[in-house]
Amino acid sequence: MSATHQLRCVDCGVQTSADSISSDFRCPECNGLYEVLYPWSAGVHDSTTDAGGSQLRLPNPGGIRHLWQERRTSTLPIDQSGVWRFRELLPIVRNVEKVVTLCEGNTPLYDLPRCAELAGVDWLFAKHQGMNPTGSFKDTGMTAALSVAVERGFQWVACASTGNTSAAMAAYAARAGLRSIVFIPEGKIAWGKLSQSMDYGALTVQLKTDFDGCVRLLLELVRRFPIYLLNSVNPYRLEGQKTPAMEILEQMEWQVPEHLVVPGGNLANSSALGKGFLELKQLGMIPRVPKISVIQAQGANPLYRWFGDANREMNPVTAETRATAIRIGNPASWKKAARVIEQTGGWCEEATEQEIALAKAQIGAEGIGCEPASAVTLAGLKKLVVQGQVNRGERVVLLLTGHTLKDPQYTIDYHRGELLEPEELAGATADDLARHTELRKAPIVLEANQDVVLRTLEQQMNAQVPAGAGSPA
């Protein structure tokens, strides 16, 4: 397989070969981001063109679907990967046998019958990207970008991140025998989230500056040394992150859901998923794409504001939310995401801290753990239904981005009643307050006395009739 792709600037449209771009992945003309362009991309990623305009049909879509499915029975690492299984649609490396993989992807699509009822839809599933090897969706992007780094002979990679990105980068770098560098602002260190990059052997550098300062020094570093940049400006990460689109379709037997709801932080993920669906449509593998909606935390909502701004100006915000994975005030990929929302006919919504906490507990009560940022999807869906943008009979897929173990403290604080401030709860409806009370499961302390224990638990058992008892999912 040959690497047959070009890179195109999202802003000015200039195309260039993958070998000739600068180390910071920015267009020298206009500083715009690049996207990967294939022969079948024509017309797909051009915001001035109707995505349904010109279609490049595959001679045999059924054949390729069958090929992808059959690879699940193979024991080859590239076939067991839920990214490289779809390698026909990401020809970004010349030698696909040498890709760096941790058997990412192949994540479950869970039905959420009780959340569906709460949100007011009949059909609701969650694609859980937190079930990836390092616990977040970043793995699907890192297998792609790290494989490119290896093919180009890099021995060092780097990113600025305090969370999921650094964990994924460090794991894939270690897998390939490469060394990795993580830049983080000093004092803002979240030890739990960094434990993974240390485990995988990354070199962590705390800089006495803020996040933007870290990014500036990182760019200087990659300009001066042969270090491959793995921040989300790297367009190859998005190629890996588009593959859940194929998996969702496989899991739905190639029926297209009406809606896909995605958390919005740096906005690369919604961009990537949109690219995936749009390319599949362009190739004639699906007749239409789902409406892709992006949900931001109210405290980190620059894209939501942009959609509401008459002048369409992007104003970065000072981000503040407990959903740390989407605590981003100046998202790098906002133009790509805005284009995907507009091209697919989706919406952008926001969710408060209270709404996020409630949604996370409701997803948890279905036996599905996710990190807080993932739960904005359910919180946002509820609003889209109330506003009539999602109808009861339409099929909705929520994209969960991280595992619940990524942020155990949030869960503990919530259930002990120590997460939300009174003023955050003040905005909640009476129904929602009652739901919080019902869902919160703070530990109770009892004497080790048989009578006390049995009497107390008997009361608990009589008081709480299981929600779905007798009708297991």
Added chain:
Amino acid sequence: MSATHQLRCVDCGVQTSADSISSDFRCPECNGLYEVLYPWSAGVHDSTTDAGGSQLRLPNPGGIRHLWQERRTSTLPIDQSGVWRFRELLPIVRNVEKVVTLCEGNTPLYDLPRCAELAGVDWLFAKHQGMNPTGSFKDTGMTAALSVAVERGFQWVACASTGNTSAAMAAYAARAGLRSIVFIPEGKIAWGKLSQSMDYGALTVQLKTDFDGCVRLLLELVRRFPIYLLNSVNPYRLEGQKTPAMEILEQMEWQVPEHLVVPGGNLANSSALGKGFLELKQLGMIPRVPKISVIQAQGANPLYRWFGDANREMNPVTAETRATAIRIGNPASWKKAARVIEQTGGWCEEATEQEIALAKAQIGAEGIGCEPASAVTLAGLKKLVVQGQVNRGERVVLLLTGHTLKDPQYTIDYHRGELLEPEELAGATADDLARHTELRKAPIVLEANQDVVLRTLEQQMNAQVPAGAGSPA
């Protein structure tokens, strides 16, 4: 499919029907544990018989292998489960369509080329059960036992645990719409580990007693109320936990590895894996079984002591190890595990805290994160090689039981040099001390000054040549 199985007491051999056993899963004659017995079990699980004695051959082993493989391409939840995909070998429920599943199993088998070199073997892979939905191998057992609970009409389930068991139980109970109760000793609460059971809606009860006291009150509870006991004495959990045997064989294209190395805590896992391999041999699907070796932490090593004791007496110990998942001094399933080791020709070894920490960092440096208890396998393997029990040319599979995110604090403490006490390092060889120094990656703090950052990193890059650079795995 009908539930065609009996239960047999491991101690006195009495067989009974599954419907007639008591709520505490103990033999009324001798207080022994039960195991699940199928038509093909005859001769397999009898310690007085050579396991290779009488074989019940399947008419068409190739056909069943093909069936199991093809199910991977199905979209049915029971086929996507890496437990129920093998349902022919665990007919424990009558209606398999109604099982409670979170798409467990289907975990990766990773090659560990650098750890192989360190241990002195040519072929070393890790079966990573920490990649299950709740982050530990317990999920494969819980899908089995919870499905039995649902079929028998229970609405409540319970266990005593502070860690992985409670997380798995709570998730599967929530999935089924059942309610769950976790008993833990007060004051010994590990909030991080309990965050998951709270997330999945379990009722957590802290009792003012020790762990044994919790178990006593739990048994009283299940005797008095219709609550299903999900501690490891429940024999159905082992039926789910035997399925990685099938997966390992599939991933090795039905070649049998010479060795399987498993962490030893409560010892149900090694018992279950042994049962899986022995049943496959009994059915003629493999010609022999791997030698199954169990590695315990030195501070929680009752089985290791038992093997070394001339009188073969089991003496519980006061367990003390940072590998919390195997910090068990009085393991419930020790007889089953001892039988498996003896029947397969494996060994029991122990590993010190220093050896565990080094092994965990070495596994991490391959890009594979695991919890400390999992790392005893590599630490133990090194000893088995030195002692000549494992030869360089033999194929070895390590069983990793939990995800690195289960215990981030351990990782942080290790890399900051705050984990091991000087006296724990005193026993290490000079080589091992050098390896600790090389592997430890404590964060460095730098001024946000371009010259400082670039100069420092240039030094780091010159000093540290990547281990496997140029030859990615």
